[in-house]
Amino acid sequence: MKAIAIGAAALAMTGCKIQGDGNFTGLEYAPQMYHSVPYEPLSQFTDDDIAGGVLEQFYYPDFVNSTPYNDYYSEGKKRKINVKDPVAGTVKRQNFTKVTGQAAPTADQAILYYMEVSKDSLEWAAANLKNPLEATPAVLAQGEHLFTAYCMPCHGEKGDGKGKVGKVYGGVANLKGRSIKKATDGHIFHVITHGKGNMWPHKSQVNPEERWAIVKYVRKLQGN
Amino acid sequence: MSIGRSVLRLRYTLAVVCGLLLTSVTAFAQGDGIPTDEASISAGMELFDGNCSSCHQVHEKGVGPALKNVYERRDVKWLTSFIKHPGKTIESGDAYAVALYDKFKPTIMPNQDLSDAEILQVLAYVKDATIKGPAKPEAAADVAGAGAAAPQEGMVVSSNLLVGVIIGLLVLLSIVLIVLVVLANVLTQYLKQQKGLDENDTAYINEKFSLAAIFKSQVFIGMSSFVFVMIVAKVTIDSLFAVGVQQGYAPDQPIQFSHKLHAGYYEIDCKYCHTGVEKSKNANIPSANICMNCHNSIRQNSPEIQKIYAAIENNEPIQWVRVHNLPDLAYFNHSQHVKVGGVECQTCHGEIEKMEVVQQHSLLTMGWCIDCHRQTDVNAKGNAYYDKMVEMHEATSKDPMKVKDIGGLECAKCHY
Numbered sequence: 001m002k003a004i005a006i007g008a009a010a011l012a013m014t015g016c017k018i019q020g021d022g023n024f025t026g027l028e029y030a031p032q033m034y035h036s037v038p039y040e041p042l043s044q045f046t047d048d049d050i051a052g053g054v055l056e057q058f059y060y061p062d063f064v065n066s067t068p069y070n071d072y073y074s075e076g077k078k079r080k081i082n083v084k085d086p087v088a089g090t091v092k093r094q095n096f097t098k099v100t101g102q103a104a105p106t107a108d109q110a111i112l113y114y115m116e117v118s119k120d121s122l123e124w125a126a127a128n129l130k131n132p133l134e135a136t137p138a139v140l141a142q143g144e145h146l147f148t149a150y151c152m153p154c155h156g157e158k159g160d161g162k163g164k165v166g167k168v169y170g171g172v173a174n175l176k177g178r179s180i181k182k183a184t185d186g187h188i189f190h191v192i193t194h195g196k197g198n199m200w201p202h203k204s205q206v207n208p209e210e211r212w213a214i215v216k217y218v219r220k221l222q223g224n
Numbered sequence: 225m226s227i228g229r230s231v232l233r234l235r236y237t238l239a240v241v242c243g244l245l246l247t248s249v250t251a252f253a254q255g256d257g258i259p260t261d262e263a264s265i266s267a268g269m270e271l272f273d274g275n276c277s278s279c280h281q282v283h284e285k286g287v288g289p290a291l292k293n294v295y296e297r298r299d300v301k302w303l304t305s306f307i308k309h310p311g312k313t314i315e316s317g318d319a320y321a322v323a324l325y326d327k328f329k330p331t332i333m334p335n336q337d338l339s340d341a342e343i344l345q346v347l348a349y350v351k352d353a354t355i356k357g358p359a360k361p362e363a364a365a366d367v368a369g370a371g372a373a374a375p376q377e378g379m380v381v382s383s384n385l386l387v388g389v390i391i392g393l394l395v396l397l398s399i400v401l402i403v404l405v406v407l408a409n410v411l412t413q414y415l416k417q418q419k420g421l422d423e424n425d426t427a428y429i430n431e432k433f434s435l436a437a438i439f440k441s442q443v444f445i446g447m448s449s450f451v452f453v454m455i456v457a458k459v460t461i462d463s464l465f466a467v468g469v470q471q472g473y474a475p476d477q478p479i480q481f482s483h484k485l486h487a488g489y490y491e492i493d494c495k496y497c498h499t500g501v502e503k504s505k506n507a508n509i510p511s512a513n514i515c516m517n518c519h520n521s522i523r524q525n526s527p528e529i530q531k532i533y534a535a536i537e538n539n540e541p542i543q544w545v546r547v548h549n550l551p552d553l554a555y556f557n558h559s560q561h562v563k564v565g566g567v568e569c570q571t572c573h574g575e576i577e578k579m580e581v582v583q584q585h586s587l588l589t590m591g592w593c594i595d596c597h598r599q600t601d602v603n604a605k606g607n608a609y610y611d612k613m614v615e616m617h618e619a620t621s622k623d624p625m626k627v628k629d630i631g632g633l634e635c636a637k638c639h640y
Contacts, residue, residue, distance in 0.1 A: 018466045020473030020584060029468040033551040041506050044546045072541055083511065083541040149493035153518075161278040164490050168522055171279045171287030171331060178275070178337040198287070198331060200517045205499045 037063060044080045100132050119194045122187065129186030133212045135220070143217025146210050150202060151218075159221040171198050181222050188215045257300050259348045268349030271342055279333070282350055283358040287331055289324065292354040295347055304343050309335045474583035475545040479531050488577040494569055502563040505556070509544050512536050547582050548573075554590070554638050565627075566603040590638075597632035601625065 020026035046066040153165040159175035166172035500508035574585025604610035
């Protein structure tokens with residue numbers, strides 16, 4: 001009799017799907033352990049997931065993504081995803097001393113570290129911004145690493161504008177062309193930050209320090 | 225013959241010879257001032273490749289107009305000043321330039337830093353290429369789909385072949401079986417008709433195959449219930465271990481985004497989109513503005529890409545479905561593994577660059593983390609942070625320093 005009961009239980013278990021597959025996450029045990037009580041990046045938890053279940057006693061409705069405090073809350077639509085915008089009026093910046101090894105920034109460096117360069121200030125940036133980094137092997141290696149990730153798809157490995165995506169995109173500049181060779185570091189920095197012409201801004205992907213390292217590597221590609 | 229006349233003639237021949245020499249050096253043709261000699265053409269080709277080819281082709285329209293016959297549309301003087309500063313020419317109200325600009329908006333050709341002589345060389349190349357006509361189109365191997373689809377077809381063919389072979393073998397086997405059964409029957413019939421067989425033989429021939437007797441035997445019942453219990457136990461334990469394991473989860477996404485196309489065919493680095501992977505705990509899912517870096521001009525009309533535009537217009541994040549998810553009780557940090565540890569994405573996530581839809585490749589259980597921490601050497605080279613630790617480790621052990629030796633098995637490193 002016992003054997004039959006165990007057999008029936010086992011058959012029932014093989015019958016129901018346990019492991020994840022396609023749209024099925026897999027059978028979850030204690031699902032409340034997966035969800036953070038505080039607001040966490042990339043969590044996907046709405047009040048539907050709590051309503052009526054055991055979870056109701058552990059969670060406050062304000063801590064799920066469907067809360068009105070979600071930056072992208074809109075009436076009548078459940079937000080599964082949480083995306084936070086930076087606080088208004090703030091500028092993300094690097095720790096100056098850590099990046100440059102200098103105790104205090106000089107006047108033109110201060111502008112870079114404490115103020116966002118605006119989109120329509122290409123000429124100003126080209127004339128005034130100076131590269132705070134030296135072309136040490138470490139900076140060049142970092143620059144190459146970043147260039148390969150963020151610029152190579154369009155500008156190509158050698159910077160000649162012949163990357164695989166660049167061919168589909170069209171109109172990608174040759175970084176070894178004469179006018180860009182003549183351009184200042186500040187000009188290239190501004191192009192990465194805000195884009196120019198058909199190139200779109202890349203500032204959300206690389207922070208100022210990384211941009212300056214890329215500029216140094218572009219200089220190396222250009223052969224100076 | 226006077227001396228004066230012969231001097232005159234000499235001068236005349238000299239002039240002709242000089243003239244000939246000059247023309248053969250610079251080889252001006254038809255008086256438009258564009259050189260036709262090999263040296264200029266090849267120098268022009270190099271300049272064109274370096275400065276113009278990203279926007280212009282000779283025979284086909286790109287970001288800018290096709291340049292074939294351009295030297296007939298406009299004269300060299302106009303072309304030279306246009307190429308040097310197109311913006312200024314357009315602003316000056318030149319009707320032809322303004323019409324061109326309207327056609328190729330919003331792109332405006334950047335100023336080209338070339339000398340007059342170099343512009344002539346570029347035009348020489350353009351003219352030469354115009355006269356030669358378009359090259360035969362290269363095999364359309366560059367089209368994205370073609371490259372990606374080909375290997376799949378190969379696999380379909382080979383698996384079809386395999387099925388064919390198996391079916392063939394099965395058919396052959398059944399034929400052999402039927403032939404054997406028929407043979408056995410014929411033989412028994414024949415033996416039954418024979419006289420003079422002894423008792424054993426007749427019993428053997430007439431014996432009835434009795435299933436019931438076998439089923440009732442002690443040995444059979446014992447054996448089969450043992451096997452049954454073992455199978456049941458194995459299935460139960462396996463199933464229980466799979467509870468809470470999401471390996472294989474591959475949800476449909478709101479946009480049919482393909483890693484195989486982006487990271488595989490176009491070789492876009494993972495970091496281009498997963499920007500946090502070397503800097504923070506989270507790898508990050510790209511926001512719509514990152515897609516727009518390329519899709520502002522690639523495939524604007526595809527319905528899938530329209531969804532990105534809609535998301536931006538409605539100021540609404542794309543609702544990607546999360547695939548990998550550790551319980552809140554465990555702490556995992558990408559930058560520590562990718563940047564410091566030097567572990568490849570593929571070790572944990574599988575061959576993402578071959579996936580159309582992302583699938584969870586690893587178990588993501590505690591045992592999986594611990595196994596790797598037991599086996600993996602710490603990437604201590606060139607990292608001064610580890611120098612002292614390596615020294616201390618080497619004083620007591622001959623094995624290389626593993627993650628477990630720096631505390632990779634401590635509960636509190638992952639649970640707090």
